[in-house]
Amino acid sequence: MTTTVTTGQAVAARAVDVWKVYGSGEAQVIALHGVSVELERGQFTAIMGPSGSGKSTLMHTLAGLDSVTRGEIFIGDTRLTGMSDGDLTNLRRTKVGFIFQQFNLLPTLTAEENILLPLSIAGRKADPKWYETVIDTVGLRDRLKHRPSQLSGGQQQRVACARALVSRPEVIFADEPTGNLDSRSGAEVLSFLRNSVREYGQTIVMVTHDPNAASYADRVIFLADGQVVDELLAPSADAVLDKLKGLDAKVESAADASQAG
Amino acid sequence: MLRATLKSLLSRKLRLVLSGLAVVLGVMFVSGAFVLTDTMGRSFDSLFSSVYQGIDVNVTQKPKVGGDQDVGPSQQGNIPAATLDKVRAVPGVASVTGDATADGARVIGKNGKVVTTFGPPRLGGNWVGTSDLLQLREGRAPAADNEIVVNVTTAKSAGGLKVGDDVGVLTLQPGKKVFKLVGIFGYSGDRDSLGGSLEVLFTTPVAQELMLGEKDVYSGINVTAAAGVTNEKLRDDVAAALGGEAGGFQVKTGKQLTDETTKSFREGLAFFNNVLIGFAGVALFVGTFLILNTFSIIVAQRTRELALMRALGGSRGQTLGSVIIEAVAIGLIASVLGLAAGVGVGVLLAWVFGNVSGVALASVGVPAAAVISAFVVGLLVTVVAAVLPALRASRIPPIAALQEVATPDRPLTKLTVSGALIGAAGGTMLGLGLAGQGDNTLWLILGGVLVSFIGVALLTPLLARPVVSLLGRLFSWSVPGKLGRLNSGRNPRRTAITAAALMVGLALITGVNVILASAKQSLSSQASTQVTVDLIISGDGDDNGPAKFDPAVMDAAAKLPGVSSAASEYWDFAQVDGNGTGISATPDMAAYASMFKLTATEGTLQWTGPDQAVIDTENAKKRNLTLGSTMTMQFTRGEPHQVKIVGLYQRSDVMGGTIVSGDVVKDYRSAQPSWGYLRVSDGASVDAIQKQVDQLLVDNPEVSVANRAEYVDAQSAQFDQLLVMIQVLLALAILIAVLGIVNTLALSVLERTRELGLLRAIGMRRAQTMRMVTVEAVVISTFGALLGLAVGTGLGAAVVRALKDDGFTKLAFPWSQMATYLLLAALVGVIAAVLPSIRASRVNVLQAISHD
Ligand SMILES: Nc1ncnc2c1ncn2[C@@H]1O[C@H](COP(=O)(O)OP(=O)(O)OP(=O)(O)O)[C@@H](O)[C@H]1O
Numbered sequence A: 001m002t003t004t005v006t007t008g009q010a011v012a013a014r015a016v017d018v019w020k021v022y023g024s025g026e027a028q029v030i031a032l033h034g035v036s037v038e039l040e041r042g043q044f045t046a047i048m049g050p051s052g053s054g055k056s057t058l059m060h061t062l063a064g065l066d067s068v069t070r071g072e073i074f075i076g077d078t079r080l081t082g083m084s085d086g087d088l089t090n091l092r093r094t095k096v097g098f099i100f101q102q103f104n105l106l107p108t109l110t111a112e113e114n115i116l117l118p119l120s121i122a123g124r125k126a127d128p129k130w131y132e133t134v135i136d137t138v139g140l141r142d143r144l145k146h147r148p149s150q151l152s153g154g155q156q157q158r159v160a161c162a163r164a165l166v167s168r169p170e171v172i173f174a175d176e177p178t179g180n181l182d183s184r185s186g187a188e189v190l191s192f193l194r195n196s197v198r199e200y201g202q203t204i205v206m207v208t209h210d211p212n213a214a215s216y217a218d219r220v221i222f223l224a225d226g227q228v229v230d231e232l233l234a235p236s237a238d239a240v241l242d243k244l245k246g247l248d249a250k251v252e253s254a255a256d257a258s259q260a261g
Numbered sequence B: 001m002l003r004a005t006l007k008s009l010l011s012r013k014l015r016l017v018l019s020g021l022a023v024v025l026g027v028m029f030v031s032g033a034f035v036l037t038d039t040m041g042r043s044f045d046s047l048f049s050s051v052y053q054g055i056d057v058n059v060t061q062k063p064k065v066g067g068d069q070d071v072g073p074s075q076q077g078n079i080p081a082a083t084l085d086k087v088r089a090v091p092g093v094a095s096v097t098g099d100a101t102a103d104g105a106r107v108i109g110k111n112g113k114v115v116t117t118f119g120p121p122r123l124g125g126n127w128v129g130t131s132d133l134l135q136l137r138e139g140r141a142p143a144a145d146n147e148i149v150v151n152v153t154t155a156k157s158a159g160g161l162k163v164g165d166d167v168g169v170l171t172l173q174p175g176k177k178v179f180k181l182v183g184i185f186g187y188s189g190d191r192d193s194l195g196g197s198l199e200v201l202f203t204t205p206v207a208q209e210l211m212l213g214e215k216d217v218y219s220g221i222n223v224t225a226a227a228g229v230t231n232e233k234l235r236d237d238v239a240a241a242l243g244g245e246a247g248g249f250q251v252k253t254g255k256q257l258t259d260e261t262t263k264s265f266r267e268g269l270a271f272f273n274n275v276l277i278g279f280a281g282v283a284l285f286v287g288t289f290l291i292l293n294t295f296s297i298i299v300a301q302r303t304r305e306l307a308l309m310r311a312l313g314g315s316r317g318q319t320l321g322s323v324i325i326e327a328v329a330i331g332l333i334a335s336v337l338g339l340a341a342g343v344g345v346g347v348l349l350a351w352v353f354g355n356v357s358g359v360a361l362a363s364v365g366v367p368a369a370a371v372i373s374a375f376v377v378g379l380l381v382t383v384v385a386a387v388l389p390a391l392r393a394s395r396i397p398p399i400a401a402l403q404e405v406a407t408p409d410r411p412l413t414k415l416t417v418s419g420a421l422i423g424a425a426g427g428t429m430l431g432l433g434l435a436g437q438g439d440n441t442l443w444l445i446l447g448g449v450l451v452s453f454i455g456v457a458l459l460t461p462l463l464a465r466p467v468v469s470l471l472g473r474l475f476s477w478s479v480p481g482k483l484g485r486l487n488s489g490r491n492p493r494r495t496a497i498t499a500a501a502l503m504v505g506l507a508l509i510t511g512v513n514v515i516l517a518s519a520k521q522s523l524s525s526q527a528s529t530q531v532t533v534d535l536i537i538s539g540d541g542d543d544n545g546p547a548k549f550d551p552a553v554m555d556a557a558a559k560l561p562g563v564s565s566a567a568s569e570y571w572d573f574a575q576v577d578g579n580g581t582g583i584s585a586t587p588d589m590a591a592y593a594s595m596f597k598l599t600a601t602e603g604t605l606q607w608t609g610p611d612q613a614v615i616d617t618e619n620a621k622k623r624n625l626t627l628g629s630t631m632t633m634q635f636t637r638g639e640p641h642q643v644k645i646v647g648l649y650q651r652s653d654v655m656g657g658t659i660v661s662g663d664v665v666k667d668y669r670s671a672q673p674s675w676g677y678l679r680v681s682d683g684a685s686v687d688a689i690q691k692q693v694d695q696l697l698v699d700n701p702e703v704s705v706a707n708r709a710e711y712v713d714a715q716s717a718q719f720d721q722l723l724v725m726i727q728v729l730l731a732l733a734i735l736i737a738v739l740g741i742v743n744t745l746a747l748s749v750l751e752r753t754r755e756l757g758l759l760r761a762i763g764m765r766r767a768q769t770m771r772m773v774t775v776e777a778v779v780i781s782t783f784g785a786l787l788g789l790a791v792g793t794g795l796g797a798a799v800v801r802a803l804k805d806d807g808f809t810k811l812a813f814p815w816s817q818m819a820t821y822l823l824l825a826a827l828v829g830v831i832a833a834v835l836p837s838i839r840a841s842r843v844n845v846l847q848a849i850s851h852d
């Protein structure tokens, strides 16, 4: 495995020999096959791989949304494995941010209320300066009082990004955040994510199928059959495409099919 | 199509259970009522058929008073003993027995209190020997005038009377009499009584004197036929011998008597049945809201599924059909379950009734009416409630439905306008009903209330938004609270229907409460302003009228030092100018008038001779009577009196109608007063005199003396009992409304799984999630309660205002009760939220966010 060995301080999240097995007997699926990764602080990491390769599973286990069958997960210095629901909720409040592919926002709240929701649920106040910075970066100042139904898909995703950023979490996890957007809105969201890494040192982990999206990242990790099979640093879209083609032919066709779908 | 429908039906078990439960409960109430009254009816049938066993033909005097439904049990006149001989002379007569029985022999139990029953009479009669029916269980027959026998039920109810005991008995003659108990009897088939009746049997002369008030008279003659003579022939022969119609006798066969008694009891039962069914109707009405809501939600969620069916070639009719099939399936299952539960409830209640009343129960049967009503009601309610949303769904063009992510909220204009119109119609009906007189008023009022409810229910969505957001502000201090409030405002129709269901039950309870509170307050204000009585002697009554006491007590009380004036009031049923009515008489009109602050507008309020009456001006006008007119009054006994009006008075809120001079009470069923009024002179202690009067009443345990405040309280206590009963009966409607809240919440939680997942992912705790759902429930339930309180107050106030001239002088609002209802409603919200909120907090974050 070719992960860069770094000091504990510089690692935002890490998985150590993580196994995830669904079901048992005939129906058993091994989604993660002894995965070990370290995600550096202040880096934008993309996770790629054919459909069913375990990307989402890896992300969910890293984020503490799902338990692991074996192995350990750390966010910063905190060991997630074996934590109670309450502790995990606390962890999600303070150390983790999420951006989902869709249904990121509560329809009853305005954009502003949605952005501040994680903080208000936790009973915390936003740092006003940081809040202003985030709002300006996502460029939503004139939309703050609007409800999600009055925003475009791209704007909604940007609200979701702002929500993830505003509590300054240790790591932001994004599962195909641009999966539902056209290329222009997608590019907006991606550059916004990259900027928050570059300028504010935010750590972001993003699952994507799109080599173009991956090219915004600092590092791409390739998964196949629940294992880390390769990685790229400072990737270009072409390099990512090449790597993907280099993967197992059988898997590749499956990946293509899923991109087409 | 059918298979697809049934499949999707099974996949939504929770919803079906909840909406089905509403139907089950309603059907249970309806069929339970039928089973109960059927069982009771047949129990009475078998009871009465044996009561008249051994009587082939029965002769009674044509009642002088009665035959009118305003008048209680018919008051038989006395038959002279000579008539027995006439009957005995009729050919074909085998035996003749004179019966001297009347209701009103009250045994004083071991605890010193009069033994009471829940309806069955307390008969006093003459001993005529044992028969196939009547068996002596212990001791012997009464032989001396101071000896009695009682039936086993009486002995038991009186606290275990034994042969040899001295037993106090109140009869229709003044004063308590003490007898030696010489025997205890029962009936064939090991029965302790006939239908729970308490019976005391004296020697014939004693029964005649104490129960009939005359020597050598009978209340009835029982005849048996000689072999070979039919009962009908014997009846006709006896009737002819007694002078036919003109003779003033009623001659009937035993079978006729059985049928008549059974019929009148059945009528009473039918009324009871209608009351139960009325409450079941309320429950079902509320249930309709719940089912309506469930189906709206189900159909809304299935819009895409239905659209797909239509896109694949299903017709609009098929779409509609699929929903109706679903409704029929739910309706059928719920009806079957409801019927089963109803039979259970009916049997249980019949058993309780049997134990309380001592009536031997007939075997339990399920009458056709129960089955038919169960299915008709269950199916009808469900299908009606399902058709509305189904019609709406079938109108959506398939493509629109397929593309639509969520059905947008349609404007509420149409609903609001129709709600306003229907509400106005309901209000008008109610107003007409309350203002009007005649046979249709009750239906107008009931219909008005029902239609008003529908109108208000239709207006509720419009109210939901502002009221809910206002209510929700109370909870907005926490984020989950705020989210809960926002959620409850999300679908005003759904919130509104859910709340409206709660409104119905609560509005009825509140309305009744306002009426009763107003009645209480009116009563106490009238007591303090329109009455100058310090002490009142009175007691509860039975079918024959209010309890009575020895007139000697009044004489003694009037002589007590410190009593400045005394008046007594007698009461009985009478025919006045041919109409049956209850009528009061007092020996001292002047004292009576001053007790109730009555003043003469014409003539005097004082008796100057026998057969006189005073009447209030309003009644006089209505009946075209003036000073000096005469009324023909027939009392229970004796010949008709020509009663002359000697005075007119202005009616007050407590006093109105005709009051007759005291000399007529000798023809009353029992010449004993029912009320005694005493005024205490200034400076004398009311308490001290009350104690003395209490002493005078030791031998009249059915009545007691109360000061004015106590009397008002005692009267009010009856209202409280009524209120409790109505609350218990309406509790079912409230229960169904609560189910509605549970249902709505459960569906909302289901619909919002993804949102819940999101909230949990970004850091919401389980407890916070539960709080969010709870706030939503509490907002809905308090909204419903507020509506119910408002509508109920309106209804109650309307009724009170309409009854202004009937003594409802004050309009009072039971604020503390209303606050209690509001708090209970909030509590109900919390309880309703328990299961849905647990469900919400258990939402699996991963499944929720990956759920498409
Ligand atoms: N809840 C589950 N139960 C059983 N198997 C599951 C479950 N969730 C995921 N899997 C299996 O685990 C494997 C990895 O799934 P995962 O969702 O992580 O793939 P992915 O890489 O995110 O795919 P995609 O690109 O299609 O989103 C797949 O084979 C999937 O079928």
Ligand SMILES: [Mg+2]
Binding pocket: A055, A056, A057
């Ligand atoms: Mg995935």
